[in-house]
Amino acid sequence: MTYRPIPSTAPFSEEDITLLNRVIAPSSPIQRAWLAGFLAGLDAQAGGGAQAAQPARASKTSEPLTILFATESGNAEKLAADAAKAARKKGFKPNIVDMADLTPEDLTKAKKLLVIAATWGEGDPPSRVVHTYEMLMGDTAPRVDGLQFSVLSLGDTAYVDFCAIGRNIDERLEALGGTRVADRVDCDLDFAAPAAGWIESTLEIIAPAQTADAGHVIEVDFGARQAVVPDAPAELEVVDHINLNSSRSDKETIHLALGFEDEMAYEPGDALDIYPLNEPALAEEILNATGHAGNDVLRDELIRDRDITTLSVKTLEKFAAAIGDKDVQALIAGGHARDWIAGRQLIDLVTAHPVKLSVEQIFDITRPLAPRAYSIASSRKEFEDEVHVLVAAVRYETHGRQRMGVTSSYIADRLKKGASVRAKLKPNKHFRLPEPDRDVIMIGPGTGVAPFRAFVQERRAIAASGRNWLFFGDRQFTHDFLYQLEWQEALADGSLARMDVAFSRDAPQKVYVQDRMWHRRTDLVDWLEGGAKFYVCGDAKNMARDVRATLVKAFADVKALSAENAEAAVRALEAEKRYLQDVY
């Protein structure tokens, strides 16, 4: 067992950690001191050009600060890094901890704690942190008397349980004896500015006493930080646009190939943030209902920059306040707001209560239009200057209105070959391929198959010796078998060792991927015991849960384990990061 100074919990990918250890393990104390100073200097410049820190002294005086993050798609993690940066300048010795790896000891040891937590599913914790979250909320949670903490929660007002997880953690820490030193901040999708604000103010409050001693710390002006603008998206060209479902299918899944000029260094497992344009007809309707018919400037702003579909309680309140509408106020007062917005959108509100709104009011009741993430379905080793995504058109009807997903319908209906799209890489270092010689099991029904197309392309290109086993499912074999010909090729050339498929609407008895897994349980367990990595992508609501439950059952059955031990076996896989999810 070689010496590994950088812990596996460090906020780097496995590969990065291995690299770092390769350098640092054998390094001399002098080398390490130099590196520490150098890095601190880097941060100082980034932070606002103050001179580099005196490493030796800074480290002497600086006080430990634990920054805990709970993330699914990486936002909270990125903010944790920002917070650490800022904290170091305030003379802290920050220790970033992924909540997935949090132990009760970490909590009891911590004196000062910043929590950045996202909410997923329907008010659920990010999948990786489910167990730690249960621990924290359960009886086994340790007391944290004397702990100073503050929570930043990430969420989306479109969801009923807005920022539920952040809120729960906030309350729980207090209940366990902690002291809330700064109020929780709940962020909507446009979290950059409020998050930066929370970081700065909270650090001010809990900053170590020594910060008075100017010599030891670097004063940083956070003004720049406050006006955070996420780096701008790139313009990509649509080079291919195919609905992969047959014309007889009731589904529509678009294979979208985008070409880029300047480098986009994506890796299999990453996602692509696509910036939609709202449906022009919808924007027009809203303009008409709010007395701005013919205002083309506003029209274009609404189409490109504002979220004109989401209807949250918050929107309702602002609307009521803005126009003093009795009915809406009554609705809120009577506590019926939640019921009313269910299945409704902004258009339902403004058409139900047509009234002239000022441009300011419109901007006030709408929020910035946020991009949507799509798992990247290609490998650069096969498509050098292209990035592919697989998009399911979201269409449904509620309250007698045909609704269309903003981004998916923008992609399905309004994007054509040659058009250009605004998009930005959204890395996901928690969903990466393992070493080439390791076996891989991929569970990807529906659009969940997207990242696995990238995986298979990548491993074919590098002639990885590990075997790849794909489980795919959809509605009809004949009409919904996404990328069927490509999978057949992959099986022929060996880049897929096995493939199992499940189609739910071909026969009376529905078959899902988890049924196929159960059917293959012996081999599944065999592969996993041989060290295989297990990936799940796609629907979070049911599929991901059922798949996990099935794997537990499989272990119980094949290894003749008790339910508890089977559960433990799967948890072990999760702890070893051999059970990875990318679900939505």
Place this chain on the structure above:
Amino acid sequence: MTEKLARNEYLKEASRYLRGTLAEGLANDVTGEISEDDQQLVKFHGMYLQDERDLRAERTRKKLEKAFSFMIRVRIPGGVTTPQQWLAMDEIGRIYANGTLRLTTRETFQFHGVIKSNAKAAIQRLDSVLLDTIAACGDVNRNVLSASNPHQSGTHQAAYELAKNISDHLLPRTGAYREIWLDGEKIAGGEETAEVIEPIYGHTYLPRKFKTVVAVPPQNDVDIYAHDLGFIAILGEDGQLQGWNVTVGGGMGMTHGNTETFPRTANVLGFCKPDDALKFAEAVLTTQRDWGDRTNRAHARVKYTVETRGVDAWREEVGKRAGVPFEPARPFSFTGTGDRFGWTEGEDGRSHLTLFIQNGRIKDVPGGAQMMTGLRRIAEIHDGEFRMTSNQNVIVANVSPEKRAQIEQLVAEHGLTSEASAIRRNAMACVALPTCGLALAESERYLPSLITLFEERLNALGLGEEEIIVRMTGCPNGCARPYLAEIGFVGTGPGRYNLYLGAAFNGERLSKLYLKDVTEEEALEALQPLFEDFAANRQSGEHFSDFVIRQGYVAATTNGPDFHVNTGPQRLAAAQ
């Protein structure tokens, strides 16, 4: 082997009695296809691998393989099913197939659009009502037809029993079917000798498909002259069955532009006693097994073997193999090939309702007739049986007096009918597009609209109630027996057909090519003067086909070998 045999011969030989790699092929669920060799073998199990041709164009771009599925043909000797069996068909049609049932020109059901992963389930559901699909296709004795208008109950019962006995007696004995489709335990193929496993067929079965029918004069609804082997019921003065005339060498299929291939009407070999019928059936089959041409599938049907060996040689050989010589053929006569629609009374007080099913396609038409549902509802209460006819129609047979009113009610409620214009109820079209892989032109989906145009013209000439037999196929294989139609359309390409005229109304005489590659307008234009002349100058009781020959529009075909001679409009030729 001196002569090189047809590819399928080696395939059958290597197939371990029709097993091939079907089991493995079915297990591969990433493709709806099976290997080319298995596609040939699966026919013996009653299935064809097809693909939805309407979808071909878009599939590759969508990164999808062809829309493969199976056509499954059921083996129903004499076309007789119980209500319980009908309900099973209906269920399979709705759940595993394309939501329709297809009555064929050979008295059975076909399912279309059964994907590979559902094939086994469909076969097992059939098995649950004691039905199977083995030998519904392939180089074996196919489904055996029997005259299906059961108004002479006694004789029709005898005809049905003969059909059933022949079908069962000449069934392949290999365990492959049970093994592959019904998860029957493996019986190691190849270990025992052919004599044990396939006593009648041997390990390479027949050179080609082999079709048998049983007719009861005066109706020739089974089109006896179109089949490899036939039995014609001979009744005494007392109306009792004396025995059967045996026919051989009928067939329709040919290839455009290849005069070596031609349709042929069967010859009567002689008469046999009821008890000897089975022996003669087996004797004809084994004669073809040993005499048939295994080097060329386009020349392998009985009809060609009869041409090369001669009728007398056949008569002698078959008698020898049967162990009984033929008696001289007894007189008989046929009046027509059609069905009798509506209610008929059986001799036993029970009655029968023949329903008109356009081109045999049973389905619920949105906003139209609910045939599928209607027949299901009837099956739920019916206490007799259902009989599919050789004209793609169905008879609700042996209805008890108590049930008759109820059934009339259901028929009315669901838009089922026995009514159709004379020309429509006498028309047949093969399946063709989009499922048939051999189709050159539309047929089932197109004929109805063409018939409407004929109706307009015939009504205008006062010929609306004239029984004229029109048949259409999408290619020259002749699945709807177009060369035995008074007016036959045979597809040559999209929207184009060869037009044949002059086949006898009672099915005894083949037709003759009148015009090549005609479009709809061209065909209607060419036929209009013939219809006008027919309206003006026909003799009483004269059929359209006899008329066009008498008037010299087209030459009569005496039999297969002169089918391709004197083609084209004779009268115009003379005029020049």
